[in-house]
Amino acid sequence: MTEPIRLALCGDILHFQRDPGWDEDGGDAARFEPDGWLLVEDGRVQAVRAADQPPDARWTRHDWRGHLILPGFIDTHVHAPQLDVIGSYGAQLLDWLQRYTFPAEARYADPEQSRRGAERFLHALLAHGTTAALVYATVHKASSEALFAVGQALGMRLVTGKVLMDRNCPDDLRDDVEQAERDCVDLIDRWHGVDRLAYAVTPRFAATSSRAQLSMAGRLLDAYRDRAGGLYMQTHVAENRDEVRWVAELFPESRSYLDVYAAHGLLGARSVLAHGIWLDDADRALLAQTGAQIAFCPSSNLFLGSGLFDWARARAAGVRVAPASDVGGGTSLCALRTLADGYKVLALQGQRLPAWQGLYAATLGAAQALGLAHEIGHFAAGTLADVVVWRWADGPVQQRRQDMARSLHERLFAWMSLADERNVAAVYLRGCRISAALAQHDRHAGAAAGHLGPRPLAS
Missing domain, CATH: 2.30.40.10 (Urease, subunit C, domain 1)
Structure with a gap:
């Protein structure tokens, strides 16, 4: 023995x-x-x-x-390929995506670039004291493959998935509903629930997915509901006022940005929506009702000038919140830098973040929100x-x-x-x-x- x-x-x-x-x-x-x-x-x-x-x-x-x-520490929202553009000058969200993010992500069409990027990113997470994360790959299947393979070799608790974008993005980052679904199914079948890995259905944000693609994402969540606890869903919501107006123009039938996701079956206990700055009381009630949660990204919100997230109002509505670095909009992978910026964001609104709550939120609180507190x-x-x-x-x-x-x-x-x-x-x-x-x-x-x-x- x-x-x-x-x-x-x-x-x-x-x-x-x-x-x-x-x-x-x-x-x-x-x-x-x-x-x-x-x-x-x-x-x-x-x-x-x-x-x-x-x-x-x-x-x-x-x-x-x-x-x-x-x-x-547990990072509930971070972009692996965006290490290349961390600290980029002079843009708010939509311009920042076009000028910096999309060109950086296009390079990950190359499987070798994806492999090197996954190693660099996951080693950097560990070096910053983060041992588990919900991670954005790129639209390329190879990018998710590389993150899963490197995460498995390291023994990390890692949740990731192929980004879905079939409109309002550069041609070299655009997928289509049918191929995207095939790629997702193959990745789910081979990686979800294996070792410490899990799959996240990942529409980038409502503006870059058609109704057909969002519906496909909802079907995937439903189809795998009983496998290894179910899939995760990660996306962005109400980060920037121009973005909110754009989504309203693209989905005039929806009451709000968040309602776009609700209409396509994307809200549930394993749904993590980054930012949530420009939500209203009805949105917060919907988040609480469905169990979906907000990834609070203070460093990114400050750096891109997006706004101040009101944690007290979310808390009062029963919405689960966990901190996240959002690199590369954020400027550090270190959860301590995220929490320090979170203190400042809340202080500007007359709120205070005690060390107890901050450290809890980045450890046990995040684990509980993600259904991982057993681990x-x-x-x-x-x-x-x-x-x-x-x-x-x-x-x-x-x-x-x-x-x-x-x-x-x-x-x-x-x-x-x-x-x-x-x-x-x-x-x-x-x-x-x-x-x-x-x-x-x-x-x-x-x-x-x-x-x-x-x-x-x-x-």
Whole structure:
């Protein structure tokens, strides 16, 4: 009989057991174990223990004392090919698509470009502390194939799918309903529910799909409803006012932009719609009724000048919300940068995002919204050990702020506001350390709070 692989990580362990709400104290929703023990057996969490409950000699110990140990972040909306255009100057949404996004995505017709792009993108996600994501590929089947193949090799929880666009787009990115359906069915049959992969039906947004294509997307969701929990659906909604007006012209029979998707059977518990800035109360009620959720993309909304998402109003209506980077409209793959920008977006509306709620939303909250809390987002026994080890501070400014913190929330909020991917010290997927994700951090050897590799820990 094979001996189990046992790993014990020692550090400041934080994870959430429930929604902490929006107060600064957070109640007892979070569990924090300073210098605690995260026990992982054969890739699954076995227990979280206090510092005075060390494991016995059967466990291989990794010493991350002085570091923060969190579940990997979950990105609910991000575009793999748009790393090529991140930080592009001077355009709002519709112009930005034409000037930057569509030319970048056209290059992914080449399967080799798709393969290299998938490797670059998924390694970058891991390096930024994100271990699971809903990802846009391109209209090309090869782009989805590459993401699935690389994600499977890495052991990531990955949801992706071929983008659907059959109108109002460049000729080299236009598909047709019949071929798109064949491509989707083949990808679903070969990848959905395999290992940690799932398929997302992906109309880019209502303006670039005909009614026939949106209806086809709805049929796919219905046809695979009982397979591996069902397919996901990802798209965009009400991001930009010009976009909203355009969709109203294209679909005059629909009451709203969101109603276009409802009319074609695209709203359900596994539907993730990015942005949702320019929704009204009836739209929010429909989201709550169907269980569909909003991916809040503050960095992108600020960068493209799209508007300010009202999380408080969505929350009051019962709409599920999770943060997302939306790279390349957003300017960083790091969830901490997304949360820091989210704080600013809400502050402009008289709202406040506590560190408790932000970190919960990017871990357990996102997992619950996606129906994945049995697997990821926290450290309950039996979950898969997708773990990121973070430096509390990178450099003297961050360190001084940590030293001056008077409470755990103050310390976490300062970390959420100031840290970024340079604070990542280690990434584990299913309990296995992913060294490739840390290549960019070699320069940090010998920095404050230690080292890149775990030290042997005395028994």
